[in-house]
Amino acid sequence: MAKRKLMTKKQRRTLATIFASMIALIALILAFLLVRNFIRQNSSLAQPPIQVKSIRQQHEEFIQSIAPAAVNSSHNYGILPSITIAQAILESDWGQSQLASNYHNLFGIKSDDPNNSQLLETQEYQNGQWITISARFRVYASFExxxxxxxxxxxNGTTWNKQQYxxxxxxxxxxxxxxxxxxDGYATDPDYTQKIIQIxxxxxxxxxDH
Incomplete structure (x- = not known):
């Protein structure tokens, strides 16, 4: 039977040194992790997280931004605010369309005046299908x-029919x-009425309206 070879003092010292080094390294890693976690926690307290608004919140903010003008126009012209707001939402895609965001035109109102209009492409429903046409649209200074x-x-109606609406x-x-x-022929979209009511x-x- 072979005899087990005992470690020398030098080997034991070497092993002890390695073990101590490993303990020190582990302690250093733990300290680093604790410090990093502390820094992250304090930075998150100093800088609150950015809150991303939901689509519903964005829509409600848009409604509230144009509602006062819709109510005011109702007093002046007798148009129900709900109709004005719903039309603005539908026709401007919540104020995000090119016509609305660049030229404050919420309703796709056209104009023949080249000094106060912009030539853009639009879609209209004709003869049972959607077609793309170019037209001049009125430019406004504000949504109001x-x-x-x-x-x-x-x-006031159109130039060819004062009683159109x-x-x-x-x-x-x-x-x-x-x-x-x-x-009264306001829109060519056959689903226009239902879209307005749904909104x-x-x-x-x-x-x-009340």
Missing amino acids: ESIQDHAALLA QHVLASTNYLEAAHNLQR IQKYHLDRY
Whole structure:
């Protein structure tokens, strides 16, 4: 039977040195991790995390930003605020369309004046299909100005028919007004009425009508 070879003093000292070095390295790593965690916690307290707004919050902020002008135009021209706001939402894609974001035109109102309009492409529903056309659109200084001009259009009619939107003006609630927009020829989209009603009901825009 072979005899087990004992370690010499020198080997034991070497092993002890290695063991001590390992302990010191582990302690150093732990200290580093503790310091890093402390720094992260303190930096997060000093700088609150960025809060990302939900789509619903963004939509509600847009509604609130144009609601006062819609209510004001209702007093001046008799257009229900819910209709004005819903049309602005639908036609400007919540103020994000090129026409709205660059030129404050919320409703796609056209203009023949080259000094106060911009030539852009748009889609219109003709002969049972959507087509792309180029047209000149009015440029506004603000959303409020766009809303007032839209209300004036409904109240005063077109150059060829002053009574064109008489049924919209006579409407006593948003359901009547939405249907009468289609009836009076405001939009070519066959689903325009339903889209307006859905927006009003989803965001409870009729609260501005009272």
